[in-house]
Amino acid sequence: MLGVLTGPDTLVTAADDFGHLVHRVPHAVLRPTSPGDVAEAVRRAARQGRRFAPQGRRHSVFGRSQAADGLVADMTGLRTVHPVADDRVTVDAGATWRDVLAATLPRGLVPAGLPDYLDLTVGGTLAVGGVGAQVSRTGVLADNVLGVEVVTGRGEIIACSSGELFDAVRGGLGQVGVVTRATLALVPAAPRVRRHLLVYPDLPTMLADQRLLAREDRFAAVQGAVLTGPAGGWVFRLDAVTDGDPAADPLAGLSDDRRQAQVTTMTQLDHLDRLAQLERALRANGQWSLPHPWLTTFVGDAAAGSVVAAELDRLVPADLGPFGQVGVSAFRGRSITSPMLRLPADELCFTFNLIRIPATADPADRLVADNRAVYDRVRAAGGTLYPASALPMSPEDWREHFGPAFERLRAAKEAFDPDHVLTPGYEVF
Ligand SMILES: Cc1cc2nc3c(=O)[nH]c(=O)nc-3n(C[C@H](O)[C@H](O)[C@H](O)COP(=O)(O)OP(=O)(O)OC[C@H]3O[C@@H](n4cnc5c(N)ncnc54)[C@H](O)[C@@H]3O)c2cc1C
Known part of the structure; x- marks a missing residue:
């Protein structure tokens, strides 16, 4: 039996997300607990002439899982992690990564x-693509999904592992189907990792080491960040992790300020769950519930140095906030193969993310407008958007964003959601 909730508190919650920037109140919140329920929910929305949006954990930052006067479905009632095999696991789409790891890590797999x-x-992660610190080694989540079960905008349940629906579902912003189940590739993970926090004197030196490391395989995961320093100014930091104890010195040939390097050993789970500490701090100081005007993009290697330096010159540290950071991480562009992920043409690319955590809500509108200006400059330099971002995007912007992939997405939309029932929050169609 499909649960239907219309209480004012439920509707207000469903009209909010981690961005706290956009609020569209739905007509009702549905609580599916099976793929059949999801199909019924989508058909019900179509019958009522309403739009339908699945909601995961509502961590999108610009109303992307909302539907004004529509039906939204809380997908977290579908969270079963099915038995783990040696190289794969099938999970219901409302499961979190924490749920998945609880089943796979005891088997030494992630x-x-x-x-x-x-x-x-x-x-929710599959809708945008899913980027993690190990992207050079493994690609993104969308590249590592072996099969999906999808409820289309027509309310049909279809399982697929190739073809136009499969391609459009992975990184296709929820436009053609609601994923109810996914089979994920698993890779081995050591029980412990060694983490190296390296400090650099300046941006060019950090980027140079990132280029070197992105072409090699010496670290399982590498991420760069520019942080606000305690005495003002920027701190340039690389976070590089080896699975287990490395045989050779993994820092050989790197140009960081070695006196400031910190090396620690921790469990794999503590490493994978490293953002929990930040979450605890933000919940404790109230900033978790303030607006989060984040911007996430990709910049090609040729433009990265100048784009990032110019944006750092423009950026006011208070607009990033003491807990915020600029994420700048190199990866091999070819490691990402899913067609809906849009990347610069360069062989090496950088993520370039403004993880803004301002200490008050006041600058939110200005920072959303600023995100748009930054994105326009990134795009002019050949960069692309990672669509987990807080900025207005028109259908024309999305057409330009998807480039040659847009026609494939549009054709899949016509085939699988011809009445445009699904996922209005991205405003793609
Ligand atoms: C603190 C934080 C950390 C983050 N870290 C990362 C990161 O490391 N890597 C990364 O890639 N992204 C990251 N993101 C971005 C995040 O992946 C996206 O915002 C993601 O879409 C949110 O997932 P969710 O489960 O909260 O989904 P929601 O925000 O609820 O939904 C996001 C979109 O997906 C759609 N959707 C939800 N469920 C489904 C489904 N089952 N089928 C089809 N469409 C669906 C929704 O309608 C909506 O359009 C982070 C965001 C936050 C706030």
Whole structure:
């Protein structure tokens, strides 16, 4: 029996997300507990002439899982993790990465393409693609999904592992189907990792080491960040992790300020769950519930140095906030193969993310407008958007964003959601 909730508190909650920037109140919240329930929910929305949006953990930052006067479905009632095999696991799409790891880590396995934050749902992450620290080694989540079960906008349940529906579901912003189940590739993970926090004197030196490391395989995961320093100014930091104890010195040939290097050993789970500490701090100081105007993009190697330096010159540290950071991480562009993920043409690419955590809500509108300006400059330099971002995007912007992949997405939309019932929050169609 499909649960239907219309209480004012439930509707207000469903009209909010981690961004706290966009609020669209739905007509009702549905609580499916099976793929059949999801299919019924989508058909009900179509019958009522309403739009339908699945909601995972509502960690999108710009209303992307909302539907004004529509039906939204809380997908977290579908969270079963099915038995783990040696190389794969099938999970219901409302399961979080924390749920998945609880089943796979005891077997020494982790999903390939795991994101950095564990409290996202599998379905919500798949809608955007899913980028994690190990992207050079494994690609993104969308590259590592072996099969999906999908409820289309027509309310049909279809299982697929190739073809136009499969391609459009992975990174296709929920436009053609609601994922109810996904089979994920698993890779081995050591029980413990060694983490190296390396500090650099400046941006060019950090980027140079990132280029070197992205072409090699000496670390399982590498992430760069620019942080606000305690005495003002920027701190340039690389976070590089080896699975277990490395045979050779993994820092050989790197140009960091070795006196400031910190090396620690920790469990794999503590490493994979490293953002939990930040979450605890933000919940404790109240900033978890303030607006989060984040911007996430990809910049090609040729433009990365100048784009990042120019944006750092423009950026006011208070707009990033003491807990915020600029994420700048190199990866091999070819490691990502899913057609809906849009990347610069360069062989090496950088993620370039403004993880803004301002200490008050005041600058939110200005920062959303600023995100749009930054994105326009990134795009002019050949960069692309990672669509987990807080900025207005028109259908024309999305057409340009998807480039040659847009026609494939549009054709899949016509085939599988011809009445445009699904996922209005992205405003793609
Ligand atoms: C603290 C934090 C850390 C993050 N870390 C990462 C990271 O490491 N890597 C990364 O790639 N991203 C990261 N993100 C971005 C995040 O992956 C996206 O915002 C993601 O879409 C949110 O997932 P969710 O489960 O909360 O989904 P929601 O925000 O609820 O939904 C997101 C979108 O997906 C759609 N959707 C939800 N469920 C389904 C489904 N089953 N089938 C089809 N569509 C669906 C929704 O309608 C909506 O359009 C992070 C975000 C936050 C706030």
